[in-house]
Amino acid sequence: xxxxxxxxxxxxxxxxxxxxxxxxxxxxxxxxxxxxxxxxxxxxxxxxxxxxxxxxxxxxxxxxxxxxxxxxxxxxxxxxxxxxxxxxxxxxxxxxxxxxxxxxxxxxxxxxxxxxxxxxxxxxxxxxxxxxxxxxxxxxxxxxxxxxxxxxxxxxxxxxxxxxxxxxxxxxxxxxxxxxxxxxxxxxxxxxxxxxxxxxxxxxxxxxxxxxxxxxxxxxxxxxxxxxxxxxxxxxxxxxxxxxxxxxxxxxxxxxxxxxxxxxxxxxxxxxxxxxxxxxxxxxxxxxxxxxxxxxxxxxxxxxxxxxxxxxxxxxxxxxxxxxxxxxxxxxxxxxxxxxxxxxxxxxxxxxxxxxxxxxxxxxxxxxxxxxxxxxxxxxxxxxxxxxxxxxxxxxxxx
Amino acid sequence: xxxxxxxxxxxxxxxxxxxxxxxxxxxxxxxxxxxxxxxxxxxxxxxxxxxxxxxxxxxxxxxxxxxxxxxxxxxxxxxxxxxxxxxxxxxxxxxxxxxxxxxxxxxxxxxxxxxxxxxxxxxxxxxxxxxxxxxxxxxxxxxxxxxxxxxxxxxxxxxxxxxxxxxxxxxxxxxxxxxxxxxxxxxxxxxxxxxxxxxxxxxxxxxxxxxxxxxxxxxx
Numbered sequence: 275x276x277x278x279x280x281x282x283x284x285x286x287x288x289x290x291x292x293x294x295x296x297x298x299x300x301x302x303x304x305x306x307x308x309x310x311x312x313x314x315x316x317x318x319x320x321x322x323x324x325x326x327x328x329x330x331x332x333x334x335x336x337x338x339x340x341x342x343x344x345x346x347x348x349x350x351x352x353x354x355x356x357x358x359x360x361x362x363x364x365x366x367x368x369x370x371x372x373x374x375x376x377x378x379x380x381x382x383x384x385x386x387x388x389x390x391x392x393x394x395x396x397x398x399x400x401x402x403x404x405x406x407x408x409x410x411x412x413x414x415x416x417x418x419x420x421x422x423x424x425x426x427x428x429x430x431x432x433x434x435x436x437x438x439x440x441x442x443x444x445x446x447x448x449x450x451x452x453x454x455x456x457x458x459x460x461x462x463x464x465x466x467x468x469x470x471x472x473x474x475x476x477x478x479x480x481x482x483x484x485x486x487x488x489x490x491x492x493x494x495x496x497x498x499x500x501x502x503x504x505x506x507x508x509x510x511x512x513x514x515x516x517x518x519x520x521x522x523x524x525x526x527x528x529x530x531x532x533x534x535x536x537x538x539x540x541x542x543x544x545x546x547x548x549x550x551x552x553x554x555x556x557x558x559x560x561x562x563x564x565x566x567x568x569x570x571x572x573x574x575x576x577x578x579x580x581x582x583x584x585x586x587x588x589x590x591x592x593x594x595x596x597x598x599x600x601x602x603x604x605x606x607x608x609x610x611x612x613x614x615x616x617x618x619x620x621x622x623x624x625x626x627x628x629x630x631x632x633x634x635x636x637x638x639x640x641x642x643x644x645x646x647x648x649x650x651x652x653x654x655x656x657x658x659x660x661x662x663x664x665x666x667x668x669x670x671x672x673x
Numbered sequence: 674x675x676x677x678x679x680x681x682x683x684x685x686x687x688x689x690x691x692x693x694x695x696x697x698x699x700x701x702x703x704x705x706x707x708x709x710x711x712x713x714x715x716x717x718x719x720x721x722x723x724x725x726x727x728x729x730x731x732x733x734x735x736x737x738x739x740x741x742x743x744x745x746x747x748x749x750x751x752x753x754x755x756x757x758x759x760x761x762x763x764x765x766x767x768x769x770x771x772x773x774x775x776x777x778x779x780x781x782x783x784x785x786x787x788x789x790x791x792x793x794x795x796x797x798x799x800x801x802x803x804x805x806x807x808x809x810x811x812x813x814x815x816x817x818x819x820x821x822x823x824x825x826x827x828x829x830x831x832x833x834x835x836x837x838x839x840x841x842x843x844x845x846x847x848x849x850x851x852x853x854x855x856x857x858x859x860x861x862x863x864x865x866x867x868x869x870x871x872x873x874x875x876x877x878x879x880x881x882x883x884x885x886x887x888x889x890x891x892x893x
Binding site for chain 2: 290440589
């Protein structure tokens with residue numbers, strides 16, 4: 275029997291039970307569509323998060339006080355640990371490999387300008403911020419490279435803070451009060467947008483020494499390094515570790531390179547995508563049970579037809595192929611419709627909610643499609659074997 | 674054409690062994706028209722099934738067209754059935770979701786004949802049984818006589834040398850029954866060997882040779 279005839283006959287059978295075919299494939303359609311949709315979300319979130327992190331550039335290293343044995347932020351600095359100081363940042367800056375080092379002390383404070391007040395993020399930093407964080411100065415200039423321990427009381431505004439505090443006037447040269455201290459505004463930054471909920475535009479940048487006093491801390495929270503792009507992160511990490519061990523006497527700090535962070539993030543997000551794909555996979559499994567059920571019923575309904583076909587010369591192989599192909603056709607129809615449905619959902623969501631990070635995960639879609647074929651194969655094989663095993667005479671007598 | 678030698682066929686029913694055929698010897702030459710008659714349970718259907726290669730004898734030998742076909746594997750049996758034998762059933766056995774045309778086409782499809790070649794053969798087969806205008810009807814839109822004609826067209830589409838009919842008129846009124854028998858006889862006149870099982874003595878008498886089976890044994 276020729277292959278096109280096999281296909282034609284199985285399509286003929288499926289179309290003669292149209293309702294049954296639709297209901298059977300529905301399970302598979304929903305399963306495949308949910309895999310398409312869920313993995314699109316997973317991949318969208320993946321790309322969104324990675325973009326958020328790489329907007330600061332990729333050749334970055336962050337150093338945190340305290341040594342943690344597991345990956346994570348050492349938020350609670352243990353008292354026996356020597357804090358990271360601004361001097362650490364200065365000496366790191368002198369390393370050959372390092373372009374710039376920025377100490378960071380972050381807090382939240384009330385900012386007053388004239389009769390307006392607003393609570394905003396306060397970043398205690400150094401002159402290297404525009405370079406290291408890749409934020410441009412829109413107006414005026416950034417903090418000057420003052421003596422780190424005794425800087426002048428200058429402040430630079432984020433674009434949103436500027437719009438809130440000085441909606442109609444030029445902020446340059448104006449005075450603002452942060453907590454109890456007074457600062458002179460010398461610059462405004464360009465808009466950078468949000469980074470995982472932190473609004474960098476609703477912020478004010480002041481010298482790190484000032485914020486250490488303001489928040490009553492004895493060490494900085496983090497030092498960010500920008501290294502030469504030609505170098506590998508490992509090289510730089512080694513140099514940084516050697517220098518800081520020399521200064522601190524032991525390794526009481528944690529170095530996280532952007533590479534490591536990105537690859538951990540990547541791992542986490544891949545697991546996320548895989549997990550949602552697996553959820554969709556459960557509905558695929560349910561769909562495959564549906565196909566198997568229908569194929570089993572189809573065989574028992576058509577025993578006398580099997581007998582007839584065998585009597586007029588169909589080989590066992592042909593009967594097997596007929597039923598297997600029917601299951602495969604069912605699952606292929608289900609798979610293709612599911613992919614179309616899922617794709618349409620994704621496109622519609624993108625049109626309705628352009629903010630939502632969605633990205634069709636073609637790898638998973640292909641996988642889901644192949645899986646639906648495998649499902650068709652598995653759920654078709656056993657009924658098809660049963661069908662082929664009928665002896666012609668016995669089958670003919672069965673009504 | 675058909676040589677049966679001391680054919681036995683036993684069935685196991687519970688603990689009892691039923692001897693459906695008890696040493697049948699039968700020789701039918703090409704182009705013969707033979708009727709097989711006998712009371713129900715006499716073994717005539719079993720005999721026809723063995724000749725049709727749908728069943729196999731417990732002992733004895735069967736020569737078809739000069740070849741020993743007593744012990745063949747399933748694949749070759751299927752091929753032989755397809756190419757040499759046309760079988761007509763009492764209950765038509767048409768596939769309900771296919772049209773008359775498609776039902777007749779099945780043996781050609783099974784044989785892997787290209788669609789272009791099939792069309793002419795199915796069209797002329799439809800013509801031969803007088804159903805050209807019913808080609809696109811499904812079995813449930815056809816009368817009993819018409820269904821049996823479709824079945825005959827299907828049985829003859831591969832131009833088999835032997836046509837076997839197991840009570841082909843058993844499910845029809847006498848008028849359509851006669852028509853069906855006449856149609857089968859037409860094929861016999863073209864040289865096809867015809868074997869018909871029937872209950873109806875008057876139909877049976879039309880054959881050139883009558884075989885009576887009683888208790889699994891033949892008497893001519």
